[in-house]
Amino acid sequence: MSLRTHTCGELRASHSGQTTTLCGWVEGRRDHGGVYFVDLRDRYGVTQIVFEPGSDAHKVASEFGTEFNVRVTGTVRLRPSGTVNQERATGEIEVYASSAEILNASKVPPFEITDKLDTTSELRLKYRFLDLRRRPMQRSLIARADFTRGVRNALAGRGFVEVETPMLTKATPEGARDYLVPSRVHPGQFYALPQSPQIFKQILMIAGLDKYFQVARCLRDEDLRADRQPEFTQIDIEMSYPEPQDVWAAVEASITAGYREAFGVDLNPPFPRIPYREAMARFGIDKPDLRFGMELVDLTEFSKSCGFRVFREAAEQGGIVRGINASGAGGWSRKEIDALSQFAVDHGGKGVAWLRVTDAGLDGSIAKFFDDGAKEALRNALAGRVGDLLLFGAGDETTVNNVMGPLRHHLGDKLGLRPFGTFKLAWISDFPLFEKNTKTGALEPTNHPFTAPSEMNLAKLSAALESNPLSLGGRGYDLVMNGWELGSGSIRIHRRDVQERIFEFLGLSRREYEMKFGFLLEALEYGAPPHGGFAYGVDRCVALGLGLDSLRDAIAFPKTQAASCLMTGAPSTVSDQQLSDIHVRTVL
RNA sequence: GGGCGCGUAGCUCAAUUGGUUAGAGUACCGGACUGUCGAUCCGGUGGUUGCGGGUUCGAGCCCCGUCGCGCUCGCCA
Numbered sequence: 087m088s089l090r091t092h093t094c095g096e097l098r099a100s101h102s103g104q105t106t107t108l109c110g111w112v113e114g115r116r117d118h119g120g121v122y123f124v125d126l127r128d129r130y131g132v133t134q135i136v137f138e139p140g141s142d143a144h145k146v147a148s149e150f151g152t153e154f155n156v157r158v159t160g161t162v163r164l165r166p167s168g169t170v171n172q173e174r175a176t177g178e179i180e181v182y183a184s185s186a187e188i189l190n191a192s193k194v195p196p197f198e199i200t201d202k203l204d205t206t207s208e209l210r211l212k213y214r215f216l217d218l219r220r221r222p223m224q225r226s227l228i229a230r231a232d233f234t235r236g237v238r239n240a241l242a243g244r245g246f247v248e249v250e251t252p253m254l255t256k257a258t259p260e261g262a263r264d265y266l267v268p269s270r271v272h273p274g275q276f277y278a279l280p281q282s283p284q285i286f287k288q289i290l291m292i293a294g295l296d297k298y299f300q301v302a303r304c305l306r307d308e309d310l311r312a313d314r315q316p317e318f319t320q321i322d323i324e325m326s327y328p329e330p331q332d333v334w335a336a337v338e339a340s341i342t343a344g345y346r347e348a349f350g351v352d353l354n355p356p357f358p359r360i361p362y363r364e365a366m367a368r369f370g371i372d373k374p375d376l377r378f379g380m381e382l383v384d385l386t387e388f389s390k391s392c393g394f395r396v397f398r399e400a401a402e403q404g405g406i407v408r409g410i411n412a413s414g415a416g417g418w419s420r421k422e423i424d425a426l427s428q429f430a431v432d433h434g435g436k437g438v439a440w441l442r443v444t445d446a447g448l449d450g451s452i453a454k455f456f457d458d459g460a461k462e463a464l465r466n467a468l469a470g471r472v473g474d475l476l477l478f479g480a481g482d483e484t485t486v487n488n489v490m491g492p493l494r495h496h497l498g499d500k501l502g503l504r505p506f507g508t509f510k511l512a513w514i515s516d517f518p519l520f521e522k523n524t525k526t527g528a529l530e531p532t533n534h535p536f537t538a539p540s541e542m543n544l545a546k547l548s549a550a551l552e553s554n555p556l557s558l559g560g561r562g563y564d565l566v567m568n569g570w571e572l573g574s575g576s577i578r579i580h581r582r583d584v585q586e587r588i589f590e591f592l593g594l595s596r597r598e599y600e601m602k603f604g605f606l607l608e609a610l611e612y613g614a615p616p617h618g619g620f621a622y623g624v625d626r627c628v629a630l631g632l633g634l635d636s637l638r639d640a641i642a643f644p645k646t647q648a649a650s651c652l653m654t655g656a657p658s659t660v661s662d663q664q665l666s667d668i669h670v671r672t673v674l
Numbered sequence: 675g676g677g678c679g680c681g682u683a684g685c686u687c688a689a690u691u692g693g694u695u696a697g698a699g700u701a702c703c704g705g706a707c708u709g710u711c712g713a714u715c716c717g718g719u720g721g722u723u724g725c726g727g728g729u730u731c732g733a734g735c736c737c738c739g740u741c742g743c744g745c746u747c748g749c750c751a
Binding site for chain 2: 114116117118119120121122123125132134136138139151152165166168169171173174177194195196197198200204205206207208209211261262263281282306307308309310311312314432433434525532533534564571573574621623636646647648650652
């Protein structure tokens, strides 16, 4: 037996005349000097309760305060004509209370439990139990559950086996810092919390599971952003004997099912495939927002013979010059344009050059450097029409892309070209196997060191590694949506000799890689099948599906930017006894 | 680790740019009102201006430090 017979969201005109008992939170009491109207809320909705003066129920209700948890018994009846609330599913009826009971009083809440909340994230996170009582947050959690259920069903239906992998494990090779857990039994030794189940899922392929997936918790000890939490959830997938298209099909089927379940949206697979080089050329970024055009235009050749020294020198010295037409932004103020330059500086550039397209031709800071013919050429190259703003970046390729890619998204935001409700996904494929760390100059794996090179012949691979490693292709791919990276994956290395060769190239000594990955290398020697997979972020999928500004609203109990949990107070100091148990001494 | 922003009543904000007793809305408390649904009307309580220093006759406002929250670059797939 439940304390209630119905929820606060289910009573309709058809229940009229029935006796009902509801439980929920008091959203407010309207006192007319006689009759009280109380809105009673639970997860399912809000129902109006009427208390007539003189009744016992009315006496109890006079004690009701905001967010009290109460139980009310009464009769469902149609509202008098003219008092129907059209905005509420239960608006045709009300419950005429015969008895009431306060299950639990409430302190005055620090903020109102309302859909449109205007308060700091600090308060919301401290009182997360109140924040999560709000409808938008419950919608978010429910959508998340719907999403993972859709994904699970789709993958299970395709023969994928859900397997759990350890949380206490060994440091994984992704570049991020590990969260460490000291071992009590092994003084001075540590587990790492998984950055991803990467190696375990490869091991599962070697074990013959053939198709694996997991709704996997991943933890990375790096600085946070609005779109980044220290612990997050990925749909982790791995298959044996796949071509990339097989992995993509599994991902497409699962994410599409998730979006259908959670948001009623069809993502229209298959998603287009854009090679990495093409993405960089057209958008300057490997996670382009494809909801709008405004593609970058290469002006390097033009610049080699142009009158503007900044462009000419960039082009002559092996750099690039790229333009973008912020169509319709010609009316932006000098201040707004200066802000774009600052944006460029923030992203490592020196600023942006700009030209306005006006009735009288091109004008702006750099117009004087171009003769009429050059102006015409520029305008044609960028398809400039009157009222457009043309922006330019010049310099080495990396810097220009680092500015122009994010700038395109920024312009899209300002011009309203990134509306919620449209979902454009694409596979970014053919990543180079390595990329240069801009700080140290060292070559690092673009994805991780297990991504298969396009060349699996050891002799040819070695030759490529020695001659021109940056030109070496990898079999990795990303999935992007609306300018966010949803996930990445690859066909893996399934042979020990190739894997060792890659480790060596990355500067790991035999001793080192044996110590870190010896178990994987050994497993590869026991008939490891060719395999590959993918992992994509649940939190991001939910945030994008709901149009949330922050990942925090897609997670029940998120951390602050400083990785604290304001509700529990984690992290915190522990007792000396706990520290000595695990053989740890702090050195603050 | 760096840059920027914010921190004033439970909450959201203001305070004529350093000047008398720090205000408003809302919430809360009390009163009035029998059909409201952001109820309405009247009255009231409520402040270590995040914290610690400094400058000044005088600091919510200026300076230094510190803590918290957010955005961001680095970092991170």
